[in-house]
Amino acid sequence: MAALVIAEHDHHSIKGATLNTVTAALKCDPQVHVLVAGANAAEAAKAAAQIGGVAKVLHADGEQFAHGLAENIAAQVLTLAKDYSHILFPATAAGKNVAPRVAAKLDVGQVSDISKVDSPDTFERPIYAGNAIATVQSLDPIKVITVRTTGFDPAAATGGTGAVETVAAVADSGKSSFVSAEIAKNDRPELTAAKIIVSGGRALGSADKFTEVLTPLADKLGAALGASRAAVDAGYAPNDWQVGQTGKIVAPQLYIAAGISGAIQHLAGMKDSKVIVAINKDPEAPIFSVADYGLEADLFTAVPELVKALG
Amino acid sequence: MKVLVPVKRVVDYNVKVRVKSDGTGVDIANVKMSMNPFDEIAIEEAVRLKEKGAITEVIAVSCGVTQCQETLRTAMAIGADRAILVETADELQPLAVAKLLKALVDKEQPGLVILGKQAIDDDCNQTGQMLAALADLPQATFASKVEIADENGQKRAKVTREVDGGLETLSITLPAIITTDLRLNEPRYVTLPNIMKAKKKQLDVLKPSDLGVDIKAHLKVLKVSEPPKRSAGIKVPDVATLVSKLKNDAKVI
Numbered sequence: 001m002a003a004l005v006i007a008e009h010d011h012h013s014i015k016g017a018t019l020n021t022v023t024a025a026l027k028c029d030p031q032v033h034v035l036v037a038g039a040n041a042a043e044a045a046k047a048a049a050q051i052g053g054v055a056k057v058l059h060a061d062g063e064q065f066a067h068g069l070a071e072n073i074a075a076q077v078l079t080l081a082k083d084y085s086h087i088l089f090p091a092t093a094a095g096k097n098v099a100p101r102v103a104a105k106l107d108v109g110q111v112s113d114i115s116k117v118d119s120p121d122t123f124e125r126p127i128y129a130g131n132a133i134a135t136v137q138s139l140d141p142i143k144v145i146t147v148r149t150t151g152f153d154p155a156a157a158t159g160g161t162g163a164v165e166t167v168a169a170v171a172d173s174g175k176s177s178f179v180s181a182e183i184a185k186n187d188r189p190e191l192t193a194a195k196i197i198v199s200g201g202r203a204l205g206s207a208d209k210f211t212e213v214l215t216p217l218a219d220k221l222g223a224a225l226g227a228s229r230a231a232v233d234a235g236y237a238p239n240d241w242q243v244g245q246t247g248k249i250v251a252p253q254l255y256i257a258a259g260i261s262g263a264i265q266h267l268a269g270m271k272d273s274k275v276i277v278a279i280n281k282d283p284e285a286p287i288f289s290v291a292d293y294g295l296e297a298d299l300f301t302a303v304p305e306l307v308k309a310l311g
Numbered sequence: 312m313k314v315l316v317p318v319k320r321v322v323d324y325n326v327k328v329r330v331k332s333d334g335t336g337v338d339i340a341n342v343k344m345s346m347n348p349f350d351e352i353a354i355e356e357a358v359r360l361k362e363k364g365a366i367t368e369v370i371a372v373s374c375g376v377t378q379c380q381e382t383l384r385t386a387m388a389i390g391a392d393r394a395i396l397v398e399t400a401d402e403l404q405p406l407a408v409a410k411l412l413k414a415l416v417d418k419e420q421p422g423l424v425i426l427g428k429q430a431i432d433d434d435c436n437q438t439g440q441m442l443a444a445l446a447d448l449p450q451a452t453f454a455s456k457v458e459i460a461d462e463n464g465q466k467r468a469k470v471t472r473e474v475d476g477g478l479e480t481l482s483i484t485l486p487a488i489i490t491t492d493l494r495l496n497e498p499r500y501v502t503l504p505n506i507m508k509a510k511k512k513q514l515d516v517l518k519p520s521d522l523g524v525d526i527k528a529h530l531k532v533l534k535v536s537e538p539p540k541r542s543a544g545i546k547v548p549d550v551a552t553l554v555s556k557l558k559n560d561a562k563v564i
Contacts, residue, residue, distance in 0.1 A: 067479075069481070070440065070443075070450055070452070071449055071450070074444065092475050093453060093472075093473070093474040093475045094474070094475065096436050096440075096452070097440065097450075097452050097453070098440075099437075099440070100405070100436075100437040100438075100439075100440035100441045100444070101440045101441070101443060101444040101450070102444075103406065103437070103441065104406060104409055104440070104441035104442075104444035104445050105444045105445075107406075108406075108529060109404055109405070109406050109528075109529025109530045110405070110406075110435070110437050110441075111530065112434065112435045112436055112437060113434065113436075122533065125434075126434065126538065127337075127432065127433050127434055127535070128322070128328045128337060128431070128432060128434070129431065129434070130538055131327060131328050131330075131337075131538065132328060132330045132337050132535050132536070132537065132538065133535070133536050133537070133538050134532055134534075134535050135532070135533045135534045135535075135536070136530045136531065136532050136533065137530065137531045137533055138529065138530055139528070139529055139530065139531055140529050173449065174484075175448070175449035175483060175484045175487075176449040176450075176451075176481055176482070176483045176484075177481065177482050177483075178479070178480075178481060179469065179480040179481060179482050180479075180480045181474075181477065181478065181479045181480070182477045182478045182479075183474075183476040183477040183478075183479075184476065184477050192475075196563070196564070221564065229493065232493075232494070233493070233494065238477065239455065239473045239477075239478070239492075239494060240473065240474070240475055240476055240477055242493075245431065245434065246349075246428070246429060246431075246492075246493065248475075253563045254557070254561070254563040254564065264327055265324070271541055274561075274563065275557070275561045275563050276544075277553065277557070288543060288546070289543045290541045290543065291543065291544055292544035292545075292561065293544055293545060293546075293547050293553055293556055293557070293561075294543075294544065294545070294546045294547065295546070295547050295549075295550070295553050296546060297549075297550075302550055305550040306550050306553065306554065309550050309551060309554045310554065310564070
């Protein structure tokens, strides 16, 4: 048997989360295959074959995979599932969307958001917004898993010598169709892969201020921008910047929280960061209880000062 | 058209749970329990669709212990018309819940099932997608906007989803499964008159065996432990000290 990783990709290249998922897969089984289901995705399949430790890439191609519709991707995975002991998805919006469909059709439980592989059938996963860690054993013959990317180092993106094999693509389900997407284009690093994150809370007060105050700091540090739920709900920042229990889980080298009080749901998304800096004028803000360096100050003066001090 | 809305009774989102010292789970004795916040959003959305005339009946469902009746009463106070409790004291994992819901979908034939995207206790994010698979229905997860429309005589849902990188809109045929994200709506406050009204609404109680569903566990919890503690660091007096600490001590910039 082997482990199958469902690649996250943009049809041309492989997304970072796939690399962490391959690392988790290698801890389950030394033989790792990757499925690239996409539209004109030969380039992505080639890139997947370069990943260190990947023995084989299965490439299914067709217009029905252009937008990653769950019905079609799940059906494709199911045609291959019987040959595998483990099927792993990154715990991203796309992976979370598809994995349970596969598990239910196989009549197996799913292990969501694993942060550690203890043995091929035993995994650790955070529950209750990361306030507890459950060690769970899968009792099923096929383990369907989503992988918390911050729990695993990325596999090397190059140097692998996997072969690409074309597999027959399933037909379109006909029940779901893509209408449109509003995907923000920016040159910043991806939030979940960034080494430094500058994150803002409700204290920023408006979308304009959020941009005006935090962008120069993020630019200076080459950082990604993040936000608390309160800031996103208030419309200061786009939804996909939300860091927290039900948003993005991040673990950068440096996380700078400006004007974020630190609700448990927010801490759940960032407390594995290596170094946390909190800038807040409320000395009682819970964010200070997890911060390595706390600066009790008004962010509207402290952040511009910080930009200046960084030269 | 009916809408089915499953709701889960969970530890209130404001409670910081404690891990039991014997490592068997978290301590939920005497802890405030509430409806899972995402499920509250699901009920609110169903009630709004009914108020707009897009649907005719909202049925709330819960699977679990007797006390889930309180959660269902809350759902009916928000505006659900009636409720079903599938009662069991056994632990229910997402696949079991999805199978129970599939049996109810067969029985009630709803045009739409709206679920919360994830429960804030086990953080699984599975049940909606599993139900969609078992019932062989299309799904639109992590919804931030839902519209029901007729297209060439066929009812469809146009759903905007929160995805990595932004938003995506899908059109799916009905019946369908939708799961809610945070920004779909802001649930209304429950008023006293509506709480009183909810007490008189119909609440049916079934057992998993009545639905012919096997609820066995597929995952075994071996232990539950405390996460590694992160202790508070130091307060720095000014920006200059902060920069020097980051450069020289932490060496992260």
